[in-house]
Amino acid sequence: MKSSWFAPWRRKVRSPAGSESSDLVCREAVELVTAYLDDALEPGPRAALERHLVDCPHCSEYFAQIRLVRQTAAHVEPEDLVPDARRDLMALYRQWRADPDSAAAEAPGTEAPDAEASDAEATDGDETPDTEAPDTNDS
Amino acid sequence: MLGRVESDDELVVRLRIGDQDAFAVLVDRYHTRLTRFARSFTPRAELAEDIAQETWLGLLRGLDRFEGRASLRTWLFQICANRARTLAAKEGRLIPVDPTDPGAPTVDPARFGPEGAWSQPPAPWPNAAAQEQEQDAELVERVRVAITRLPESQQQVVTLRDVEGLTAVEVCRILDLTEGNQRVLLHRGRARVRALLEQEVATK
Numbered sequence: 495m496k497s498s499w500f501a502p503w504r505r506k507v508r509s510p511a512g513s514e515s516s517d518l519v520c521r522e523a524v525e526l527v528t529a530y531l532d533d534a535l536e537p538g539p540r541a542a543l544e545r546h547l548v549d550c551p552h553c554s555e556y557f558a559q560i561r562l563v564r565q566t567a568a569h570v571e572p573e574d575l576v577p578d579a580r581r582d583l584m585a586l587y588r589q590w591r592a593d594p595d596s597a598a599a600e601a602p603g604t605e606a607p608d609a610e611a612s613d614a615e616a617t618d619g620d621e622t623p624d625t626e627a628p629d630t631n632d633s
Numbered sequence: 634m635l636g637r638v639e640s641d642d643e644l645v646v647r648l649r650i651g652d653q654d655a656f657a658v659l660v661d662r663y664h665t666r667l668t669r670f671a672r673s674f675t676p677r678a679e680l681a682e683d684i685a686q687e688t689w690l691g692l693l694r695g696l697d698r699f700e701g702r703a704s705l706r707t708w709l710f711q712i713c714a715n716r717a718r719t720l721a722a723k724e725g726r727l728i729p730v731d732p733t734d735p736g737a738p739t740v741d742p743a744r745f746g747p748e749g750a751w752s753q754p755p756a757p758w759p760n761a762a763a764q765e766q767e768q769d770a771e772l773v774e775r776v777r778v779a780i781t782r783l784p785e786s787q788q789q790v791v792t793l794r795d796v797e798g799l800t801a802v803e804v805c806r807i808l809d810l811t812e813g814n815q816r817v818l819l820h821r822g823r824a825r826v827r828a829l830l831e832q833e834v835a836t837k
Contacts, residue, residue: 519745519748519749519750520745520749520750520751521738521740521742521745521749521750522749524739524740524824525738525739525740525820527820527823527824528816528819528820528823529816529820532801532816534816550751552751552754552755553751555754555755555757555758556740556754556755556827558758559755559758559827559830559831560823560824560827562758562772563776563795563823563826563827563830564795564823566768566769566772566773566776567776567780567791567795567796567826568795568796568798569768569773570773570776570777570780570796572665572666572668572669573665573668573669574665575660575661575664575665576682579664579668579682579685579686580657580660580661580664582686583656583660583664583686583689584653584656584657584660586686586689586690587653587656587689587693588653590690590693590694591651591653594693594694
């Protein structure tokens with residue numbers, strides 16, 4: 495149970511269904527679910543995992559549950575916009591339009607205006623690394 | 634025109650020429666999502682709100698430099714993450730590294746027999762097999778709560794990947810993670826959410 499964790503495809507073990515031999519054991523298979531769903535497994539391990547899933551109803555159930563978690567998470571809605579927040583943000587916008595340099599100093603909703611302003615200034619350049627980063631098409 | 638949903642890119646163009654309505658549309662589209670993401674950095678709701686507000690200031694200030702090579706969405710979340718870290722550092726609070734050993738198993742080893750096969754397999758969930766089932770509001774709520782109980786770094790990755798639906802590449806960029814670290818955090822986070830739901834099903 496110790497070192498086998500890091501060599502998931504070394505041993506041949508009876509699958510839990512008791513039928514066919516499989517390259518993977520369940521304890522190892524469950525650790526591959528995320529790489530599998532991201533299509534990040536090498537062909538060999540991927541094939542071994544797929545053989546295991548065919549053989550093993552328990553791991554198939556486990557994978558289905560992880561898929562359900564992922565699918566359900568996509569339906570979690572954010573909380574409603576607080577009316578004050580919208581008002582504050584539109585005020586922030588107007589301040590910025592009037593004087594782009596001073597907007598931070600009076601940013602609404604901040605407890606310590608001076609500190610927030612200097613913070614915003616100090617890190618301004620760090621906020622837009624995308625303008626330097628190589629293009630990776632996200633779509 | 635009525636009812637047409639404008640793309641982020643179209644709104645950025647309008648924002649650049651000083652269109653306040655475009656800003657309002659973007660706020661309606663993203664502010665609560667930014668606040669939710671900020672909450673994965675801090676348990677304090679008002680601080681998360683501040684972080685999200687400052688994100689918008691960062692957007693306005695960087696507008697001229699934004700070249701649209703990344704999506705606006707990625708850029709907003711990235712500003713938000715940077716702002717959250719800056720505030721945490723200023724408060725002298727370190728963003729905790731995920732305390733769990735990345736090589737540790739995500740399923741309790743006691744649930745497997747000596748040969749590594751399940752000895753206590755997962756009990757089937759009634760709806761886990763159905764791929765296109767109706768969304769179960771109660772399940773959505775359970776998942777929402779479970780995500781808020783994850784360690785910060787796992788919560789950040791799960792929120793961006795699974796709740797917001799961003800790609801691994803986007804999430805690595807936003808959180809400044811390697812692809813491998815991103816996947817480990819996602820893996821641990823999803824497994825933990827599943828385990829929390831399993832406990833709830835068992836005690837129901």
